[in-house]
Amino acid sequence: KAGVTQTPRYLIKTRGQQVTLSCSPISGHRSVSWYQQTPGQGLQFLFEYFSETQRNKGNFPGRFSGRQFSNSRSEMNVSTLELGDSALYLCASRLQDNYGYTFGSGTRLTVV
Amino acid sequence: GIQVEQSPPDLILQEGANSTLRCNFSDSVNNLQWFHQNPWGQLINLFYIPSGTKQNGRLSATTVATERYSLLYISSSQTTDSGVYFCAVERRGRINKFYFGSGTKLNVKP
Numbered sequence: 001k002a003g004v005t006q007t008p009r010y011l012i013k014t015r016g017q018q019v020t021l022s023c024s025p026i027s028g029h030r031s032v033s034w035y036q037q038t039p040g041q042g043l044q045f046l047f048e049y050f051s052e053t054q055r056n057k058g059n060f061p062g063r064f065s066g067r068q069f070s071n072s073r074s075e076m077n078v079s080t081l082e083l084g085d086s087a088l089y090l091c092a093s094r095l096q097d098n099y100g101y102t103f104g105s106g107t108r109l110t111v112v
Numbered sequence: 113g114i115q116v117e118q119s120p121p122d123l124i125l126q127e128g129a130n131s132t133l134r135c136n137f138s139d140s141v142n143n144l145q146w147f148h149q150n151p152w153g154q155l156i157n158l159f160y161i162p163s164g165t166k167q168n169g170r171l172s173a174t175t176v177a178t179e180r181y182s183l184l185y186i187s188s189s190q191t192t193d194s195g196v197y198f199c200a201v202e203r204r205g206r207i208n209k210f211y212f213g214s215g216t217k218l219n220v221k222p
Contacts (some may be wrong), residue, residue, distance in 0.1 A: 031208065033208070033209075033210070035210070035212075037153075042212060042214050042215070043198065043200075043210075043212035044212075045209045045210060045211075048208040048209065050208070055208050056208045056209050058209070088153050090153075090155065092155075092210075097207055097208070098142060098143065098207075099160075100143070100145055100157060100160030101145065101157070101200075101210065102157060103147070103154060103155040103156075103157070104154070105152060105153065105154040106152075106153045106154060108153065
């Protein structure tokens with residue numbers, strides 16, 4: 001059974017650009033969550049989707065957005081990139097509520 | 113939100129030693145997981161343990177939900193155990209959002 005797949009693994013972008021990250025959950029998992037990890041702030045919740053609906057959102061500016069498709073794959077988008085957006089972005093999926101999460105390998109974004 | 117505190121923040125062990133990592137949380141939870149972050153950044157799930165005790169090889173974990181803490185035991189540590197261990201909780205009544213502790217950085221020396 002394939003795990004959670006995130007693409008790309010590494011990304012370098014320039015300030016002001018936008019970026020789209022992709023996450024394919026484990027087959028059958030309908031819940032997908034996104035997290036940002038930085039040395040200063042640790043692991044912080046971005047948003048969670050279930051059956052194409054955003055059910056929960058963290059305290060991030062509107063430049064951070066996401067969506068989920070009918071096949072449960074999810075994308076997150078960051079517009080007008082800032083240097084502070086440099087981070088490891090992790091995606092997690094689970095079958096349904098009250099189950100454990102499985103994380104992907106992450107996308108390491110560097111903004112220069 | 114919910115506060116998640118992990119201790120110790122750093123731990124250095126000789127290979128073969130045992131260790132206990134602690135996670136305290138400030139509110140009732142319906143999900144608690146322990147993760148090991150590998151050098152490439154992936155969070156590897158060790159235990160899904162909202163309550164009770166589980167064992168997996170040299171690792172075991174105990175969560176006492178009524179007292180709001182969880183413990184991760186590593187026995188006969190190996191150099192491959194090195195890395196950062198995170199505790200994450202999902203607050204009861206506020207699901208679908210994980211709160212992470214700041215982690216315990218473990219260094220096992222040969």
